[in-house]
Amino acid sequence: MDLSQIGEFGLIGILKDKIAKRADTVVGIGDDAAVIEIRNNYKMLNPKNKTKYLLVTTDALVEGVHFRIEKGNKQFFFNLGYKALLANISDIAAMGGYPTHALATLGLPPKTKVESIEQLYAGINALAKRYKIDIIGGDTVASPKALFISITLLGEVEKKNLLLRSGAKTGHLICVTGRFGGASAKKYAIGGARYSARIRTARLLAKSGAVSAMIDSSDGLAPSIGEICKASKVGARIWEAKIPIAKGAALSQALYGGEEYELVFTVQKNQLEALKRKKIDIAVVGEVVGTKKEIKLVDNEGKIKELKSDGFDHFK
């Protein structure tokens, strides 16, 4: 059965039945807007610590640009839904927060199989369930020429735990989680379900008080460090020998491959031991130097090269 047979309203009916329910979701899908209880009512007890910020992020994937539909791959639509939500969760993690509610907009060619859409939602729901995210809305529209998926994710962070890109200072160490270049070495179009978002580690880092700036690595390691440098008005020096390169990946793939959802962050030197005692699995790859927004790579022979810090540009 394809979409043109069951139609938009049939689809909304199917999707509505699959929705989880958080205690703070007052109205989910089905009215003009979703309604969420704002749980920020602890001012009397502990004015500073309990006061939270609301976080919002959005990320879109377009057929032919970010992915091609792999007809022989039965996991494809599951992975696509999974990855679309994962990219957003990773953004919330990089702020030091945790996700709460998501809206999923699908642009669907009318010939799309209903089973494919169910798989896509199964991928979204698998991650949503794991991280206790409610799907509270979205839009389902026809898109005759290319499938697209656009997810908006809400989250929360305690004020004291908020981590921006802009806090790095000269002398801070540049650290990462995980390994780099694996997705691009393996040519994963939609690596999707192969990855986790680093929510747990990000929360530990945020609560540690040791981290001065954080970003996720979805645009690639070097561009992510470049974004911290730009926002913090600093430079970076990284050591080739210290970069955790994924098995089978080249250095260039580790630096620019992207499509991975690791954390890149800066730490005050005297706080590193404290982080290590907490058994958070991180690697130091470089240090913040000076105020010139450039990234230098010290290679394995000790030679210094300047690194390009631009991300991949889909319009060029």
Add this chain to the structure above:
Amino acid sequence: MDLSQIGEFGLIGILKDKIAKRADTVVGIGDDAAVIEIRNNYKMLNPKNKTKYLLVTTDALVEGVHFRIEKGNKQFFFNLGYKALLANISDIAAMGGYPTHALATLGLPPKTKVESIEQLYAGINALAKRYKIDIIGGDTVASPKALFISITLLGEVEKKNLLLRSGAKTGHLICVTGRFGGASAKKYAIGGARYSARIRTARLLAKSGAVSAMIDSSDGLAPSIGEICKASKVGARIWEAKIPIAKGAALSQALYGGEEYELVFTVQKNQLEALKRKKIDIAVVGEVVGTKKEIKLVDNEGKIKELKSDGFDHFK
């Protein structure tokens, strides 16, 4: 100049400069997620009245489905951006609330002119400015075959002012703002800047305490009444003679034309006079009857017909 020349990062630079700034926007565009101050801190003073809900809605428009690009029309892209945000504002209004923050995702063919994108944002910004909405994020992606725009809008509503679709009861009057069928009689593809969102009227209605259910009319008058009936588990009877039909429009266009952003709501009979005293410009078009979810139209000869209450389905 087209997009493939300035690129994604150039575009983000252009857009970032145009952002307004609300006092509760802590971080707008430029980090992994936007950060918003949750202003719900009045529990000590007035525990019930000051406690708000967060509202979230999203709406997408796709080229070839919701609009065709009118090359000769210099206002086209302005109107498109305006309409994309208007549709979302109308949804927040229909909940009794007011909008606060928006995220705008654009899917753009690389040959799109930069001037067109600036016009599109000018349309979004014109409305955002009028209603004090901050554009705090979004995503700009390539979409080779069709332009699309997907906006997510946040808003707030005091708990006591929240209006759902589900509160209509037998005996309540069915009321509307404005006139119907004009957009479809004039074949506006993107009527955009010709319309306003009924935020002010919606807020007056919500605060009046007289309204039991509300929805916006973007899917058409009859389908909107149908949604109230479905959610409230009631039936409706409407009078042809009472429907405010736009000049030049036929009854069928008034009932099913859609693409208008009026309010459709139900009011307890004994509250109608109080509303009229407040000089809110509304028309009574029918009444809530029984518990069978059907809409009957009483025509000008007194004959009763059953009305289809389905909206337009883009997949069929």
